Amino acid sequence: MEIGLKHLFYAFALVWALLLGYVLHLARRQKHLADELRVLKENLGRRAD
Amino acid sequence: MSDSARHRLSQVLFVVALLLVVSAWYYAFLAAPTERTMGTIQRIFYLHLPSAFISFLAFFVVFVASVGYLITRRLTWDWAAVSAAEIGTIFCAAVLITGPLWAKPVWGIWWTWDARLTTTLILFLLYVGYLMLRLYVPDSQRRARLAAVVGIIGFVDVPIVYMANRWWRTQHPEPVIAGGEGSGLDPRMWLGVLWAFAGLLSFAALLFLQRYRLESLRAELLELERRARV
Numbered sequence: 001m002e003i004g005l006k007h008l009f010y011a012f013a014l015v016w017a018l019l020l021g022y023v024l025h026l027a028r029r030q031k032h033l034a035d036e037l038r039v040l041k042e043n044l045g046r047r048a049d
Numbered sequence: 050m051s052d053s054a055r056h057r058l059s060q061v062l063f064v065v066a067l068l069l070v071v072s073a074w075y076y077a078f079l080a081a082p083t084e085r086t087m088g089t090i091q092r093i094f095y096l097h098l099p100s101a102f103i104s105f106l107a108f109f110v111v112f113v114a115s116v117g118y119l120i121t122r123r124l125t126w127d128w129a130a131v132s133a134a135e136i137g138t139i140f141c142a143a144v145l146i147t148g149p150l151w152a153k154p155v156w157g158i159w160w161t162w163d164a165r166l167t168t169t170l171i172l173f174l175l176y177v178g179y180l181m182l183r184l185y186v187p188d189s190q191r192r193a194r195l196a197a198v199v200g201i202i203g204f205v206d207v208p209i210v211y212m213a214n215r216w217w218r219t220q221h222p223e224p225v226i227a228g229g230e231g232s233g234l235d236p237r238m239w240l241g242v243l244w245a246f247a248g249l250l251s252f253a254a255l256l257f258l259q260r261y262r263l264e265s266l267r268a269e270l271l272e273l274e275r276r277a278r279v
Contacts, residue, residue, distance in 0.1 A: 004090030004154050011093045011150040012074075015100070015143045019252070022139050026259050033266040040273045047277075 055258060062255040069248030073241070081241040093151040094238075099246040100143040101169075103253050107137030108176065108207050110257075115200035118193055127193035128264035130200050131183060134176050136256050140249075141173040156220060164213040165221035172210055175203040189271075 050058075077095035084091035110133035118126035148166065149159040160166065179199045186192035214221050225234050234242070 002089065004088050007090055007150045007154055008092055011096060011147045014146050014150075015096055018139065018142060018146070022135075022256070023259075026256070026263065030259065030263055030266065033263065033270055037266060037270050037273065040270065040277060044273065044277055 055262060059255060059258050062251055062258070066248060066251040066255055069244065069251055073245040073248040076241050076244055080237075082235055082237050087155055090151060090154050093147050095241050095245045097144060097147040097151060098242055099249045100140045100147065102246060103249055104137045104140035104144060104172075105207050105211065106250075107133045107140060107253065107257075108172070108204055111137065111176075111179075111200040112204035115197035118197045119201075122190070124189060124193060124268065127189075127196065128261055128268075130193075130196065131180075131264065132257050132260035134179050134200065135260055136253050138173065138176045138180065139256075140253065141169070141176065144169060145173055161220045163219040163221055164217040165210065165219045168206060168210045168213050172203075172206045175199075175206060179203060189268075 073095065077092050081092065081095070083089060111130045114126045114130035114133060118124075118130065148169075152161075153159050179196060182199060183192055183196050186195055213219060214224055
């Protein structure tokens with residue numbers, strides 16, 4: 001493979017891996033917080049009853 | 050913004066970003082003209098330049114939101130600032146990845162300490178520092194105040210990065226945009242840059258909305274925990 005083409009491929013692949021990694025990281029953090037919120041709301045609801 | 054409105058906006062942004070990014074890729078790889086001296090490798094340009102502009106834009110949002118926080122002391126400004134800072138840092142990292150990969154076949158070296166490259170690395174490290182600082186201050190108002198000061202000071206580097214290859218002789222090429230006489234781009238390359246910029250910008254906006262939601266969830270959780278302790 002021509003060296004330019006190889007570097008072009010690496011550039012696009014690495015940047016999109018970085019962006020998708022960030023998206024997954026965000027999704028995991030959101031899910032974790034949403035789960036914690038749900039549990040806490042349930043506990044508070046039970047305590048109010 | 051309500052949760053349902055934010056959700057709908059996220060869905061629209063996702064579709065728009067997907068369409069724009071895929072078509073911009075197609076254009077960058079297959080339709081845009083090949084540059085005469087550098088050849089195929091010059092197509093990194095369609096990722097490198099839009100990423101740089103998006104990071105500048107994100108750091109500008111950090112600056113505005115930091116000023117907004119210091120004036121109003123409302124934490125929603127701080128949430129906007131940290132969301133933009135994370136996205137700006139990600140896109141600045143993209144610039145620092147694509148730059149050396151472009152430099153090696155063209156200059157014969159991965160890196161050189163010229164003004165443009167060095168100030169870009171400093172910009173990246175400044176905002177990594179900004180994000181790290183936030184991890185070590187537990188009190189939200191104090192954290193927001195300190196981060197706002199760093200966010201404002203850090204932004205000073207953005208115009209320096211932009212002007213670096215105008216003020217100093219650099220290995221980095223002369224500016225092709227607003228670079229004065231003799232500079233400029235083939236209109237078909239312009240189209241590719243703007244297209245890629247629109248795609249990445251809509252993707253960055255989507256990330257911003259999701260990151261902001263994370264901060265609002267965290268605030269809601271802290272409030273509920275406080276109430277649970279009472």
